[in-house]
Amino acid sequence: MTTQPLQRHPCPPGACDCGREQLLEGPAEVQRILLLTREEEKRLLERLENLKDLEDLQRLQQRMYLNLGLRVHIAPGYNEVRTMRGIVIELEALPGLCRKTRQSIPAAIRRGLERNPQVAFRLLDAHDLLRDA
Structure with a gap:
């Protein structure tokens, strides 16, 4: 017997614009974002909030892409970076990614940067922003 991995429960109708229904009709490779259940999302957010160093952050970015197909881009903003708000954190558009998750991942990364x-x-x-410091 083969067991199907747990998938994220659908959002309430009208509460999200994730496009889960269209994603379910596609190939299994693009459906891997649905493996991010609410419990796994909580673990991911906790891990992002407790960053150890830059390599840890980069490793987490790589793992999110390999396991979920989720690309996260983190870079300094165009203006001066005086607070953590000056660091731009963007998620590539990905069908099946819940609206709340699109907001909570960058917020968790910011909290991790503020803590460390x-x-x-x-x-x-x-x-190369601190090369002259």
């Missing part, structure tokens, strides 16, 4: 500012400094340094 050394990660933010290393991120800025990786983009």
Whole structure:
């Protein structure tokens, strides 16, 4: 017997614009975002809030892409970066990704950067913003 992996429960009608129904009709490869159940999402958000260093953040970005097909881009904003709000965190558009999840992942990354500012400094340094400091 083969068991089908758990999939995320559908959002209430009209509450989300994730396009889950269209995604279910597609190939199984693009449906892997549905493997992010609410419990797994909580674990992911907790992990993003407790970043250790920049390599840890990059490893998490890689794992999110490999396991879920979710690309997260993190870079300094166009203007000065005075707070964590100056760091731009974008998720690529992905069908099946819930609206709340699209908001909670960047918020968790910001909280992680606020808890450990050394990660933010290393991120800025990786983009050559602190080369003259």
